[in-house]
Amino acid sequence: MRNHFKINGRRGTFLLLFSSVYLIVGTSFLLTPGAGTRQVSLHWLSAHFPLEPFAALWVVAGALGVVAAFMPRPRDWFGFSALVFAPAVWSALFLIGGILGSQAAFTSAAVYCLFAAAPMIVSGMQGERDRDIRTPHEP
Secondary structure, eight states: OGGGGSOOHHHHHHHHHHHHHHHHHHHHHHHSTTOHHHHHHTHHHHTTSOSHHHHHHHHHHHHHHHHHTTSOBTTTHHHHHHHHHHHHHHHHHHHHHHHTTOHHHHHHHHHHHHHHHHHHHHHTOOOTTOOBOSOOOOO
16 A cells, blocks of 8 residues: 555656646646737637636646656556646647747747657656566567
């Protein structure tokens, strides 16, 4: 039982770090959904749908990442997937905004692509102290 509440090495530490960022970003987006560049870049969307459900993706991803941080590999997959999904959606939203005329949206789209890329890279890594429940394959 004790192992269930232990951070899974560097993978788990990464999940906790990025999840904290996502929780902060999501909370910020929920509190100010149409602020700044988002208002201009996502006007095409906010004219028809509220941005809050899209902002909530960050909070949900952050919460899933926190839970996954305590799970051994490969059971932590859902945390990494969530940490890729939320910024990938936002990147696509900003990319559409850029195509529809907001030049600043392209920069935001690029930043969110990088947010999505980091968890994809780390999900394939394993540190010497990470717990892994998979059986190694024989050569």
